[in-house]
Amino acid sequence: MTTLKPVYLQKVKQHNMADILQKIWEHESISRVELVELTGLTSGTITNLTQELLQTGLIRESETSSGSVGRKRVMLKLRTDRYMIIGLDIGRTSFEVVLADLAGRMIKSVEGNTVGIRNPEQVLDLVAPHLESLKTDATDKKSPVIGLGVSIPGPMDKKTGKLLSPPNFPGWEGYPIQSALERRFGLNVFIEDDARTSALAERWYGLGRKAQDLLFVTMGMGIGGGVVAKGELVVGSNGLYGQVGHITLLPGGEICACGNEGCWETVGSIPGILRRWSGGNTIDGFFQAVREGDPAAVQCMQETLYYLECALTTLFNTYDPDVIVLGGKLYPYLTMHLSEIRSRVKARMYAFVRDRLHIESATFGASQNAVGAVALVFGALLNEPLQTLAGTKT
Numbered sequence: 565m566t567t568l569k570p571v572y573l574q575k576v577k578q579h580n581m582a583d584i585l586q587k588i589w590e591h592e593s594i595s596r597v598e599l600v601e602l603t604g605l606t607s608g609t610i611t612n613l614t615q616e617l618l619q620t621g622l623i624r625e626s627e628t629s630s631g632s633v634g635r636k637r638v639m640l641k642l643r644t645d646r647y648m649i650i651g652l653d654i655g656r657t658s659f660e661v662v663l664a665d666l667a668g669r670m671i672k673s674v675e676g677n678t679v680g681i682r683n684p685e686q687v688l689d690l691v692a693p694h695l696e697s698l699k700t701d702a703t704d705k706k707s708p709v710i711g712l713g714v715s716i717p718g719p720m721d722k723k724t725g726k727l728l729s730p731p732n733f734p735g736w737e738g739y740p741i742q743s744a745l746e747r748r749f750g751l752n753v754f755i756e757d758d759a760r761t762s763a764l765a766e767r768w769y770g771l772g773r774k775a776q777d778l779l780f781v782t783m784g785m786g787i788g789g790g791v792v793a794k795g796e797l798v799v800g801s802n803g804l805y806g807q808v809g810h811i812t813l814l815p816g817g818e819i820c821a822c823g824n825e826g827c828w829e830t831v832g833s834i835p836g837i838l839r840r841w842s843g844g845n846t847i848d849g850f851f852q853a854v855r856e857g858d859p860a861a862v863q864c865m866q867e868t869l870y871y872l873e874c875a876l877t878t879l880f881n882t883y884d885p886d887v888i889v890l891g892g893k894l895y896p897y898l899t900m901h902l903s904e905i906r907s908r909v910k911a912r913m914y915a916f917v918r919d920r921l922h923i924e925s926a927t928f929g930a931s932q933n934a935v936g937a938v939a940l941v942f943g944a945l946l947n948e949p950l951q952t953l954a955g956t957k958t
């Protein structure tokens with residue numbers, strides 16, 4: 565008989581504990597008996613692991629009466645206020661830092677302006693006092709911060725922890741953001757680009773509670789995508805999965821920063837729209853001209869919606885998600901066209917899926933990235949509860 569190695573047993577335990585915690589989150593309130601049925605684990609294992617989760621403070625017990633005789637049942641729920649998460653959205657011209665509980669509810673939020681600052685260290689100097697103050701708030705509430713989630717405008721090399729070349733984000737290329745944040749703030753740091761954090765905001769706290777397969781499209785200075793499939797964020801072998809802004813919409817069109825030609829980003833992002841319009845240099849000015857009926861602006865707007873329609877149709881056919889969620893700095897200007905966009909995309913799809921296509925607006929508006937940064941840490945906690953808590957500074 566072979567003896568199982570302790571490392572293997574530890575892994576099995578971690579896996580089972582994550583499974584239990586996720587079931588408790590999914591069901592909001594669940595009994596130990598139901599956990600046995602859903603996980604296939606023995607009642608002894610469920611008793612031991614839920615006991616350990618109770619000791620960590622991640623879950624709590626609550627009594628409900630059930631059945632006609634009014635017998636009390638002990639239910640298990642996620643305890644959302646025992647620990648806190650800090651989310652940081654670093655944008656191209658601003659930042660937002662938030663303190664949130666495990667349910668993604670914002671306790672406090674601070675925003676700041678970084679216009680014209682191209683030195684990452686100077687941006688972090690601006691963020692630091694606010695972030696330290698939120699850490700103190702969490703300590704005052706006796707709710708330790710389990711991690712710092714960070715949303716950034718472009719991709720990061722996961723192996724080196726350095727930023728790659730985010731579009732329109734000068735000064736940040738090659739910056740070792742992971743180690744810089746860990747050193748400065750002494751927290752567990754989790755980083756993803758804004759399209760992916762936005763997708764995770766929906767996955768854990770928004771539309772994803774009902775949709776396991778979703779695609780988030782963020783439209784602003786660039787166009788990015790975040791893909792959640794069967795509840796998991798998908799990044800691909802080179803981190804390029806869901807780079808929806810780089811599908812070619814105009815063969816022979818403008819060469820994109822990525823090297824491809826005629827990318828959606830070259831025609832559909834804020835800079836892309838302004839280049840095609842050539843009637844001014846602000847997006848506010850462009851939409852003002854559209855409202856005033858300026859023929860060139862109206863023509864450019866029609867093309868913009870047509871590109872969006874083509875891109876979303878391609879994305880539905882490629883990814884087959886339950887829902888595509890739209891957000892980003894450009895999207896508030898397009899919200900009034902949402903029902904038109906829906907019907908135009910549906911008209912181009914296979915008839916049998918038309919009634920099942922969902923295109924929705926992002927749930928958290930201007931704070932989508934910051935809530936997503938929080939969701940990034942929450943997802944890590946549900947996937948690896950003990951490892952994530954082990955890095956928590958109490």
Ligand SMILES: [Zn+2]
Binds near residue numbers: 809810823824
């Ligand atoms: Zn491109």
